[in-house]
Amino acid sequence: MSLFGSVTSLLQILFVLLMAPLLNGIMLKVKSRAERRVGPPILQTFYDLRKLFKKETLRSNNSTFIFTLAPLILISSTVVVIVVSPIITTGELFNGSGDLFAIVFILLIGSMSIALLGLDAATAFGGMGSSRAATITSLSEPALLVSVIALSVQAKSTNLSVIVLGNVHHVSWLLSPSHILAISALLIVIFAEAGRLPVDNPATHLELTMIYEAMILESSGENLALVKLSEFMRFTFLLCIASNLFFPFGIDSTKSWIFIGISCILLAIKLIFIVGLIALFETTQAKLRLFRVPELLAGAFVLAILATISGIVV
Amino acid sequence: MKILDSFLSLFKAPLSKGISRPSNGYHFSTINKSLTLRHVDVGSCNGCEIEIASAFNPIYDAGRFGVALTASPRHADGLLVTGVVTQNMVDPLIKTFDATPNPKIVIACGDCAISGNLFKNGYGVKGPVSEVLNVDVSIMGCPPHPIDIVDTLRAIADPK
């Protein structure tokens, strides 16, 4: 446990913690601009979260300790994956634990706990949200696992740091068909997991069309704030991983402090760019029907399998 | 703190048109640049709804002041009530109010909600919103103009 490792891990947490609401704000702004409206200020998400932390927390009389615990598990599982993965540096703490397979299953803890939260208060909409989210998870999980294999085949390692370092050193890997196919599968899965369009509309106000919102209809105050914050953080984390896999340049691999600063700034720029693209993409999309989503995810699954095959063959 | 808050609210009252009394534990310090409302239709003719929808459209864009509508009262900072309270909606209105976490604000939107308008003594009508809940803010008009709605919401969300 080096000092460098500990400090950079803290930095990674802070980075994602600050970027997550900011990116959401930027997305809202870009989307509003695309719709020709002024839109909320970029810091709006911060304001929302601040307010929620100050508000009273309501608890249903049907709920159990899961109601308080689930948001905490969700956010701490997110923090754990942030600690173990290379976000701004490949020399993070618990380097060996940053295994893609482990990350997939730590993220699954979060999905499961939030699905349980939806069922906890005995409401109809909560169950509906949980059912839909679990359905989507059950289909995106396989795609994610197979794309994990596809991404790892070239580096011959499932350790994320090793993969990212390999990508830095072998530019040809980045353009190999296997890598590109795997990244596209990963992107589809990220959209599904984070509940973005075209899988779920984060701005919907109609319970019947909700997926992820419906699970947290019963949460309020700090519980809600924690859930929302960790959802933004998960999204940001997944984007960080995707950008580090697809375009890793700038990530610190030398374990020097100056590079850490540069890598923070570069990653922030990359993220803002990606998020802008996603926002523009989302304005052109309508939400898919729930029963069309499996087709999308099956597509991702097939892409991932193709990626693995081409990784083995080439 | 409470004294300071009420003092501040006195000070700021003239800026926002309709604020009558901050009675539901509504603090300026909490709802700051972020106001999430649950819209409750307790017997409106839907004129008000159309204007509320317009207030959130790209032209009037209430969203730019951090105002948003939400589906669940648990997420809300207050109720945006439209229409005259019918007998059947008394209970749901109270339930929705209870389901909203403190501090919260009740906004009566439209003349019906404020006074009962022409339905006041009608069959099956309980009365204006103030007969059921403490109303903090009223938005006048039948229906109120989107600009009025935006203006009021802005005054609440961003009192500076």
Added chain:
Amino acid sequence: MKLLLVSFSIGCLGALLSLVVSDRYRITVASLSIIAESILSAFASLNVIVDEKRYSFTATQVLPLFGIKLTFNSVNALFIFITSFLAVAIGIYQMGYGKHAVRAKISVFTFPIFITSMLLIPLAASVVTFMAAWELMAITSIILVLTDHKVNNKVGKATQWYSSMTHLGAALIFLGLVILVTATGHQQFSLIFANIGRVGTPEKCIAFFLIFLGFGSKAGIVPLHIWLPYAHPQAPSPMSAMMSGAMVNLGIYGIIRFDMMLLGRGANWWWIIVVAVGSITAIYGSLQCVLNSDLKQLLAYSTVDNVGLMVIGVGVSGLLISAGELKFASLVMMGVFFQLLAHSIFKGMLFLTAGAIQYNRNTLSIDMLGGLLKTLPTISICMLIGVGSISAIPPFSGFSSEFVLFEGLFQAVVHLSGINAVAILMGVTGFALAGGLTATAFIKTAGIALLGISRSPKNPPKTKIPFTMIAGTLMLAISCVFMGMFPNLILDILEKSTRTVFAKNLLNISGSFGSISITGMTSDIQVLILFCSSIIFILGIYGISKLFSLRKLRIVDSWGCGSNYSSLRTQYTATSFAGPLQKIFEDIVKPAHDIKSSHAEESKFYIKSVKYTYNFQDRIEMVIYDPIKRLILIWGKVTSNIQNGSVHRYIAFGFIGLLAVMVFLT
């Protein structure tokens, strides 16, 4: 070895004693004998594994003609350890459970013998001994399935399925072994192995697949899984825990012991077929598991799913062996062993919790449960742990085991090429799809059964759950967490067994306390540290959010959109939870819907009542087994015409037969 024999005799003695003592003490005597027997054999087997000892035992007098031959080494010791560890907990559990629930004297008597036979099977060192023990297990388990036949009319069908499938399996195994015995001329396994060169290739292939199918039917590979969802739920919970947790392992044991260790490295297409069957099993099992809403049946299907994972692992390991990559083969094998161990324990525990729920609520339909976390907190938390394990989330046992297995598969993908790699990809596909579906299935189970409020309109009288039941379940729950958090200790033990399978020291367990790190793997996961740090995060975040927030909490009614609804029936049920998935996989499962509505007399536009029935059967049963059943029935009708009981006709048959023989002889 002596210890083990002593433990067996304790088991049998306890069984006999339970026949003699009065009703009040019967269960206690039987359970105590199970506990004593399993503690002893657990110690004996652990000792053998850790010291890598090897014993053999021969008793020529016991069985006529052939005698009994047993060997005890660190491979079969692992299976004995798993069985006996599970049996300790189940013995404790049964003391409380059985008092009210198991009334049949014969079942109480049979249970210790069933466990003894399961402990005996891995020890067998000759074909006859093995088949004898196997038959003993088959018969005792059929008796156990029959326990509730007086109160439950489904038992009959279950027993029919079970007994026919299990005997079919035994016949296949026997045939396979007989081929080997006739080709080599020996019936002792070690001698068969020494002379395996004498077996020709076609015989080898036939023997391989006969043995694979035979043991597969015990393990529950698709399409031979059909008896599992019938038989496991019908036995009383301690027995079904034993069947799902331990008996299924013996199927895998057979595949490893005979197909892999005895037949040696075979052609790679054998193993490709094994992988394919495994992945179909995993996917099919998990799909049925998601859609099912009967607690025990769901668990039985999830056993099918887990067996699929293990079969995939065995197949991939075999592929790697035939490609010469012994190091990774042993990594995969270790994953299989870990999965076996983890699965036995969490599945056994889940069956025990199911039993406790049935005991308390009198129903097993998840659609009728709800809110158990409030009424049965300990059992529910155990169930949550089991759910975490089975969905492979850290820090529970399932994660560690699946992680090792997955790393093995990944290394196989990297180190093999061509058709072998594609075959492994098939395994990975099965693994991945099953993983996602299992997680959903158990979110459903835990979410619907434990959270919310009870879905059945009338609450049955609450029976208090005896302390021993909770203790037995808790013991398994704690070991799930233990295995997840200190995987290095478990891996140390498993490594010894793996070494014996390959007769070589190939793997090295390195890494610190509480981490998964094996040579050949690319990462070392420090589960313990990650878990501790996440606890710190949870506490820290809780503290910070409490600091910022107004520290106010108000208890209110659930938000029902302003209406006065009772949330009893508006909650999601297990069936509706799985609704989207059922619709997505409609082509595969083909459920039968039916809507019947009756009209008022005055006008058909007024609907009096609407009845919706929904029913889905195992598709494989309909497609494969129903035609076979019909054929058998037709055959039965034809033969009953020949044998109608008339004495004259029989005399005529005898006469014709005699004539035919005489003609034939001259």
